[in-house]
Amino acid sequence: MAVETRDRIIEAADLLFYQHGFEATSFADIAASVGISRGNFYHHFKTKDDILDGVINRRLANTEQMLDRWEIAGSDPAERVRSFIHILIVNGEKIRKFGCPVGTLSSELAKLNHAAKSDATALFTLFRSWLCRQFERLGFGDRSDELAMHILGRSQGVATLANAFDDDRFLHHEVDLMCTWLDDQIAELSTENHSVRE
Amino acid sequence: MAVETRDRIIEAADLLFYQHGFEATSFADIAASVGISRGNFYHHFKTKDDILDGVINRRLANTEQMLDRWEIAGSDPAERVRSFIHILIVNGEKIRKFGCPVGTLSSELAKLNHAAKSDATALFTLFRSWLCRQFERLGFGDRSDELAMHILGRSQGVATLANAFDDDRFLHHEVDLMCTWLDDQIAELSTENHSVRE
DNA sequence: CCAGAACTAGGACAATTGTCCCAATTCAGA
C-alpha cells in the first residue's frame, strides 16, 4: 500500500537525517535504506525538501504524542518536568553519538538558510510551551516561560557536550544538577509564597 | 606570496564553514570568496579535509591566543570566567545567526563521522582546561573540571536556543544567570572553607 | 473482468561535487 511505503521512507529519512544530517543524506542513501529504487521517490516526494517536511511533521506528531502521554500520566507537574530532563538519560546512547535530534537539525537548517528552519524551531516550541505549562501549574506565573527556556537550554548544552566528549558521566551528573535546580526553584517559590502571606 | 594566499583561503573557509557548515561549503564557494581559481586550490590544499585541518588549527591558535590574553590581563580568575561567559554577548549577533562555531562544527563532524572530529573536540578541550584552571585558582580543587564542563554546557545550550529562536533577550538573561551562578559558587565555597577552619 | 489509478524500477538529465593535470606566469637565487 502507498501509505506504508511513504511512511517507511519518512522513517528511514528521519533516522538518516538524525545520524548523518540533512545535507549529507542523499536520495540514494534513503532509497538504499528503504530498499526501493531511487526513481520511485518522485512518486511520493517531489523534492528533497518534501521529505524534510515529512520528517519534521513526523517528529512533531511523535513529540506531541509523547508529551500528551506524560501529561495524562497523572503525576504532578514537577514529575513531568523530571520526565523531560530524563530524556537525556533514556536516549543517552544516541545523544552521545549524534547529539540532540531537535538541536542539531535546527542548527543545520539555520546554516543552510533552509525554508523549513521555522518548522524545526516549532519542534523546540512544542517542548517550550509544554514545559511552560508545567511551570505555570506549579505556580511560577510569568516566570514560567523563562524557566522553560532555561531548562531547555540546559539540556541542549548537555547534549552538545555529551556528544562532543562522548561522556556518559557528565551527562548523568548534569541531569542530577538539573533535577536539583528544579527542586530548589520549587522550594524557593514556596518560601516566597509564605512570606507574601505573612 | 604563498603564505598570504594560503591564509586568505583558510580565513575565507573558516567564515564559510561557520556560516554554512563544512559539508555545504564547496571548493567553488571558497574559491569565489577568495577570488582565485578553483584549480589553484590544489597547490595549497590537496583535499577538502586539508582545508578543514587548516581551519581548525587556525581556530585553535586564535582561541589559545584569546585565552592567553585573558590570562595575563591581570584580573582575578572569577573575572576571567566572566569574560568567557560574555563571549555570548560579544558575539551575540553571529551566534543568533549561526550558533556557536565550536559546538556546531563539532556536531556536524560527529554526524559526518569525520576524521577531524577529535580535532574539533580539541577546541572544546581548550576552553575546558582553561576554565578548569581558573576554578582551580579559585580554590575549587577536584570540582574544577566539573564546574568548567557545567559552564561550557550552559553556554552551548544558550547558543543553540538563541540561534533557534533568534532571541537576544533570552541570551542576555541566561548570561546574567550564569554570572549569578558563578557568584553563588564562590560564595558557597568561602562559607565551606570557614566551617572547615572552625 | 476490465479500465484507470496507484505504484514501481530503471535510467536519463543537467548541474555540481572533489580531485587532478597542464600550460602560463611570477619569483628567488646564483
Added chain:
DNA sequence: TCTGAATTGGGACAATTGTCCTAGTTCTGG
C-alpha cells in the same frame, strides 16, 4: 640575466547530486 622552483588560471575528469520521464506492474472499484 638565466634557471628552476613556486604559484596561478583554466579547464578535464569521473562520480554524485537532485530532479524528472517513461514504460511496465499492481491494485481497486464498478
